[in-house]
Amino acid sequence: MITDININLSQWPFRRLPLDETSKFVARLQQNGITQAWAGSFDGVLHRDVAEVNARLAAECRLHGEGVLIPSGTVNPMLPDWRDDVRRCHEQHGMRSIRINPNYHGYKLDDPVCDQLFQHVVTHKLIVQLVLKMEDVRTHFPLMMVPTVDMTSLPDLIQRHPDVRLILMNNYSTLRSETLSKIAQKENVYFDISHAEQVGALEKMTNSVPYTKLLFGSHAPFFYLEAALLKFKESELGETMTHAIQFGNAERLLNEQ
């Protein structure tokens, strides 16, 4: 039983991925013991009509999700009337979480709009999945180089919004240790493991972040799904930590709503 909180449906704009067809992808998830996957949409990164992106995502999860996929809609607070996207994610689509991409959408974590967004999601009891980057910046398309989200003001943002349940996605190597040490102990902040690197990556990650704050995330199908799965073979975490990271923490987070 594994909950993968970091997958995407639809197509990556710059190349086709081997598993970017939902039914094929879901079959692969199931073969590998993924029983629940929180799905965003690649379309949310660049499209402006995110209401359509989210409606399509919700329908795709319902029609082809085999009970595995739950949708996580995109909110872009730089778009007019973004609050209605938040409302629709919650009320129309019954979503439990949203994805935000501040670097692709063009705002900083200390911009007032980010505070407004965080204030607003609380009223809809939505988890925020903050995606720090999508792709290694060194391999970006030359006319579309998008820097990784600047994390300098993250501790202050978290401080101002203790009620927002926040998951930092694709975080490894983006979070400098001094930032990490300021936020690792915060009740409401979680970290996905998709980008954890170094030999024994999870042994190291559980040394700097309490294991109760770590969530299984694969960043598939952009990454090979096996990368996240094999981390549990390379690190000897024991049953308690393994179960918590693969399933228990995500379940607790959902039930807190």
Next chain:
Amino acid sequence: MIWDLHGHFSGVDGATVDERIAKLMEYADRMGVERQVFFMGWPWSQDPTPEEFRKQNDQVLQAISHWHDRAFGFAYLNGKYPAESLAELERCVADGPMVGVKLWVSFKCSDQKIDPIIERCGELKAAIYQHTWLKVQGNRPGESTPADLAILARRHPDVSIICGHTGGDWTRGIRAVRAEPNVSIGIGGSEPTAGFVEMAVRELGAERVIYGSDIGGRSYASQLAKVYGADISEADKELILGLNLKRMLTPILNAKGVKR
């Protein structure tokens, strides 16, 4: 059978290389990695003087001395110092236990000054691992691209050369070396982006694709996933995970009397 082309003594604690290699081998055991290639010591030096690369090679020699059945060494050289690099090649490979060389980011491999090193490696049947990247922000001044490596490979059609990291941006890296049959690609040391190994097998054939991790900065997990997760045949996975590197190293291992 897994043979890993690319490892360093990083990512683990330990004051000595002996301590570090012992810890790294625990992870290798967990992941089923039978043989691990190591190159370079520490501290990192992107443009090592002869004194520095000798010191780093001494670290590797020390580390593999207790693990000669599991670990192989490649000598770290610098194309800026051809005479000293050639002498180091004799010390570490011709007269020592190492079986290949590592060239990093100090000197573009398209430059002909590097040719004597490549020719000598060819004579010794020593593996050549040349780092390459294609950074959209621009490479370091001495950092080679896969296109630079293709230029080198055309000058030495009878010498096998490995295109390290496949340029990072493998969609371009694979194409850059496709026409040079003596070039294999190393797939380690980049994010586990899906489609990499599928494209490599489609464009180059599985025989030219070599697994390596770049531990300890990378994990075995993320790098093995590129092969395990790829939509290719089991026979191709076996070639990539070990058989290709074994085939490449067999002549020099035989010459050194190393059991395989």
